[in-house]
Amino acid sequence: MVEPPTDAKRRANRLSLAFGVLTIAAGLAVVLAAGSLPLAYQYLPLVATVVVFGLPHGAVDHLVLPRVRNESVTKRSLALVGLLYLVVGASYALVWFVTPAVAFALFILVTLVHWGQGDVYALLAFADADHLETRASRLLALFVRGGLPMLVPLVAFPDQYAFVAETLVGLFDPAGAAALAPAFEPTVRLVVGVGFGLLVVVSLALGYRRADALEPWLIDAGETLGLVVFFAVVPPILAIGLYFALWHSVRHILRTLLVDEPATAALTRGNDLAALGRFARDAAPMTAGALVVLAGLALLVPQTPATVPEVAALYLVCIAVLTLPHVVIVSLLDLEQRVWTAD
Ligand SMILES: CC1=C(/C=C/C(C)=C/C=C/C(C)=C/C=O)C(C)(C)CCC1
Numbered sequence: 553m554v555e556p557p558t559d560a561k562r563r564a565n566r567l568s569l570a571f572g573v574l575t576i577a578a579g580l581a582v583v584l585a586a587g588s589l590p591l592a593y594q595y596l597p598l599v600a601t602v603v604v605f606g607l608p609h610g611a612v613d614h615l616v617l618p619r620v621r622n623e624s625v626t627k628r629s630l631a632l633v634g635l636l637y638l639v640v641g642a643s644y645a646l647v648w649f650v651t652p653a654v655a656f657a658l659f660i661l662v663t664l665v666h667w668g669q670g671d672v673y674a675l676l677a678f679a680d681a682d683h684l685e686t687r688a689s690r691l692l693a694l695f696v697r698g699g700l701p702m703l704v705p706l707v708a709f710p711d712q713y714a715f716v717a718e719t720l721v722g723l724f725d726p727a728g729a730a731a732l733a734p735a736f737e738p739t740v741r742l743v744v745g746v747g748f749g750l751l752v753v754v755s756l757a758l759g760y761r762r763a764d765a766l767e768p769w770l771i772d773a774g775e776t777l778g779l780v781v782f783f784a785v786v787p788p789i790l791a792i793g794l795y796f797a798l799w800h801s802v803r804h805i806l807r808t809l810l811v812d813e814p815a816t817a818a819l820t821r822g823n824d825l826a827a828l829g830r831f832a833r834d835a836a837p838m839t840a841g842a843l844v845v846l847a848g849l850a851l852l853v854p855q856t857p858a859t860v861p862e863v864a865a866l867y868l869v870c871i872a873v874l875t876l877p878h879v880v881i882v883s884l885l886d887l888e889q890r891v892w893t894a895d
């Protein structure tokens with residue numbers, strides 16, 4: 553694992569923990585204060601991710617690889633990232649049009665892997681986890697961390713999960729989501745719940761046995777159990793919106809700051825706002841580009857979205873299409889930073 557500079561890393565660790573606590577506290581506070589929040593309000597954090605950390609977090613994909621390799625951004629490097637987005641994004645968009653239920657299932661799988669990989673990086677690079685030394689233990693952690701947002705809501709809130717699946721698939725084929733119905737059956741949810749619960753326990757128990765330092769393991773266990781509770785009790789549309797903005801995106805933005813020298817220097821000085829300002833400037837053009845993709849999709853989908861859930865569904869499909877090439881970039885970043893090479 554390639555280590556970022558110590559002081560900047562400590563700052564990143566503190567910020568990722570603070571935003572992690574904020575994510576969980578905000579969700580639980582809403583549930584305690586409001587009980588059942590009207591659906592339109594539950595979409596607010598998700599809608600906010602258009603500008604708040606979510607969409608922008610991937611909008612520096614064209615900069616991170618040259619930066620981590622200490623190379624300059626060239627026309628050629630930009631064209632390669634552009635081509636990646638065009639080919640991978642457009643191919644997957646086609647899958648949404650041809651067989652939307654399959655595309656939805658793929659979206660859940662890709663998100664599980666991608667959010668899991670983001671957390672494995674944070675555990676290793678920010679929290680200095682030494683209980684994840686082997687590749688197998690990192691893969692298990694990836695599955696646990698990615699499974700929390702994708703599988704716990706399936707067990708705890710099947711109706712809302714099915715509703716979101718219907719709205720996404722319904723943009724392309726109003727009857728298409730019927731193919732997904734078996735996933736919401738009680739037996740399937742029981743198997744997922746028990747199986748995933750066991751994985752969480754095994755992963756944390758193995759980690760505890762392997763840990764030399766207790767603190768990183770405590771961070772891992774605290775975050776994991778906190779997220780189990782969070783996704784088990786916070787309605788999933790609200791929970792995913794909060795998590796996407798304040799957990800996954802914040803951590804990835806911190807990661808990108810640590811490969812940008814001036815931003816790293818700002819973090820070292822404790823000047824988080826200067827670092828964030830650099831990120832905002834870097835991310836602005838491609839965030840605007842992502843909005844063009846959103847507008848294009850709006851014109852192309854067979855069913856024009858009219859309600860809040862339908863507009864949010866369109867946004868999620870746009871995220872899905874942009875996430876697949878983003879995963880390729882982040883996986884290359886993982887390779888550069890040796891996240892999957894145990895040493
Ligand atoms: C909203 C929502 C869902 C799916 C959200 C997904 C899959 C989001 C993916 C976001 C990504 C990949 C962001 C990029 O990093 C579920 C789980 C069906 C449950 C109900 C609410």
Ligand SMILES: [Fe+2]
Pocket residue numbers: 609610666670800804878
């Ligand atoms: Fe991401």
